[in-house]
Amino acid sequence: MKSLILGTAALALSAGLAMADTVRLGTEGAYPPYNFLNDAGEVDGFERELGDELCKRAELDCEWVTNDWDSIIPNLLSGNYDAIIAGMSITAERKEVVNFTTGYTRPSPSAYAAMSADVDVNSAVVAAQASTIQASHVATTGATLVEFPTPDETVAAVKAGEVDAVMADKDFLIPIVGETELAFVAEDVLLGDGIGMAFRKSDDELRGKFDAAVESMKADGSLNALLEKWEIEGQF
Structure with missing residues (x-):
């Protein structure tokens, strides 16, 4: 959330x-x-x-x-x-x-999704919507955080190869992963x-x-x- x-x-x-x-x-x-x-x-x-x-x-x-x-x-x-x-x-x-x-x-899980299963989310470039708990979490890891104004822009950035992965509410990502080439990577994280x-x-x-x-x-x-x-x- x-x-x-x-x-x-x-x-x-x-x-x-x-x-x-x-x-x-x-x-x-x-x-x-x-x-x-x-x-x-x-x-x-x-x-x-x-x-x-x-x-x-x-x-x-x-x-x-x-x-x-x-x-x-x-x-x-x-x-x-x-x-x-x-x-x-x-x-x-x-x-x-x-x-x-x-x-x-x-509390429900946040998750990472990427185009490649080999992404190390703790050292990758990770997109998150600005001013979210996901953005705050990514900033505490070794990853490079790139913030976007809307959740759709975070997903688009991964698809375009601008970032390595996206972190968001898993409920938001589930249908996207099901309909695109993105896949979940790393463990889910409970926040909030x-x-x-x-x-x-x-x-x-x-x-x-x-x-x-x-x-x-x-x-x-x-x-x-x-x-x-x-x-x-x-x-x-």
Whole structure:
């Protein structure tokens, strides 16, 4: 899952939500199966279905807003939307700036994929999406990290021979490996503490409503059913 490099904590102004009539859910719309734009240009995927169900259970009217990944936390803090539901890992770094619901997935693996099985990911040139926990992990190894703005660009770089491998959520890479010449290399790596919704620290009442809705989906089995439908690891 992703982990934004935080240098914008100053944006955490009191842009709190006064329980507005419509709750705006911010997502990237570019990270299947979690979230993507379908042929009609609408937000789709696991998190679209999850978010709609959570809003229903919390008795809230919600609308979806898309935002580039590299500014998704700053734009939450500045009030462009009221919550983030975008494949975002719960990390200690992020908790300094935002509050999370309980995780709606358990920690699931990140993986490396390459065109050659001989790639040594600890000394290779490895692509990762900028400001993610995968990028942070690669930077701690002996590999050369090359960051790209979007996940699709990381895969394209491997295919074009610009880098030796890509590291991303395994859930994202599985269909790509199945449909292309890329293959998984090295061992999977568990990063982060699962995925949750993120909120401004001033919006704890709203966070609590979604937290209760997530827990109710865990309790009745509907969350696991949704994870299975979208073939996402990290079930409860």
